[in-house]
Amino acid sequence: MDIVKVTPRGYCYGVVDAITLAKRVASDPNVPRPIFVLGQIVHNRHVVNQLSELGIVTLDGASRLDLLEQVPVGSTIIFTAHGVAPAVKERAQARGLNVYDATCPDVTRTHELIQQKIAQGRFILYIGTPGHPEPEGATGEAPSNRIALIASREDAMSVEVPTGMTVAVMTQTTLSQWDTQAIIAAIQSRFPDAEIFNEICMATQSRQEAAVNAAQDVDLVVVVGDRRSNNSNRLVEVSELIGKTRAIRVESAEDLKPEWFVNVKRVAITSGSSTPTEITRSVIQQISQWASVHSSTIASSS
Numbered sequence: 001m002d003i004v005k006v007t008p009r010g011y012c013y014g015v016v017d018a019i020t021l022a023k024r025v026a027s028d029p030n031v032p033r034p035i036f037v038l039g040q041i042v043h044n045r046h047v048v049n050q051l052s053e054l055g056i057v058t059l060d061g062a063s064r065l066d067l068l069e070q071v072p073v074g075s076t077i078i079f080t081a082h083g084v085a086p087a088v089k090e091r092a093q094a095r096g097l098n099v100y101d102a103t104c105p106d107v108t109r110t111h112e113l114i115q116q117k118i119a120q121g122r123f124i125l126y127i128g129t130p131g132h133p134e135p136e137g138a139t140g141e142a143p144s145n146r147i148a149l150i151a152s153r154e155d156a157m158s159v160e161v162p163t164g165m166t167v168a169v170m171t172q173t174t175l176s177q178w179d180t181q182a183i184i185a186a187i188q189s190r191f192p193d194a195e196i197f198n199e200i201c202m203a204t205q206s207r208q209e210a211a212v213n214a215a216q217d218v219d220l221v222v223v224v225g226d227r228r229s230n231n232s233n234r235l236v237e238v239s240e241l242i243g244k245t246r247a248i249r250v251e252s253a254e255d256l257k258p259e260w261f262v263n264v265k266r267v268a269i270t271s272g273s274s275t276p277t278e279i280t281r282s283v284i285q286q287i288s289q290w291a292s293v294h295s296s297t298i299a300s301s302s
Helices: 013-027 045-053 064-068 086-094 105-119 133-139 153-158 177-190 202-215 230-241 277-301
Strands: 002-005 035-038 056-059 076-079 098-101 123-127 147-150 167-171 195-197 220-224 246-250 266-271
Touching: 002 277, 013 035, 013 045, 013 056, 013 076, 013 098, 013 105, 035 064, 045 056, 064 086, 064 133, 076 086, 086 098, 105 123, 105 133, 105 167, 105 195, 123 133, 123 177, 133 147, 147 153, 153 177, 167 177, 177 195, 177 230, 202 220, 202 230, 202 266, 220 230, 220 277, 230 246, 266 277
Parallel strands: 002 266, 035 056, 035 076, 076 098, 123 147, 123 167, 167 195, 220 246, 220 266
Antiparallel strands: none
């Protein structure tokens, strides 16, 4: 069995910056304790566990505003790479919290673009995943009557825009370029004058393109990534839908099953932009061991 190590894969610069910031905060004795992260710093449980060992508490499972109320006055809060709405920043300041912001620069650019287009009188159609923290933060940049979250082509065809308003379209940074193209086409069919700003980050796009290219010439694509990682799940989807091959996602080597590789002659391995390198390396090592055993068995029986 041949193993194709897809590149690029793994951490993007936004993730590296966010994790580096969190570790720097944790190592600074002058930072007020306790230290909290408002949501998962990135969507990977291994990273969350590493930060926990450094004394950082991750708050999760509710809206950012609701989570903020759990933070004791005078302690430290870190905003995640996904960004937060202005209301969250204002509330943190009002409660006297010590704030560090790990928002990815690509996400910050989208926030600024929404602000700009709202000031110009546009109605915002934001293409994103419901329940994901990035859309929660981005849509919070606009009044609720001036922005709509679009998750599908059906949403694009049914959304109501006030008469006479020009539409501006932005996208969540970690979506599939192929998914957004279909939604954007639907929007343009209704709003020909819409301003389109495709905000999918280059790290996401390049990893998807590399996975699709690898999928053309393998029997299986293995994506290493957390179940909550939107970009990891998209790598699976585009490998199957665009690359036309079978794809699976695993969180670690412990998730691998040898029966998945029966009759597999070539396997491609990639990972989401929030997946630690050592986790992907362990997956590659496990599959390599099985491939070696399989080859040895064939050689000894021939």
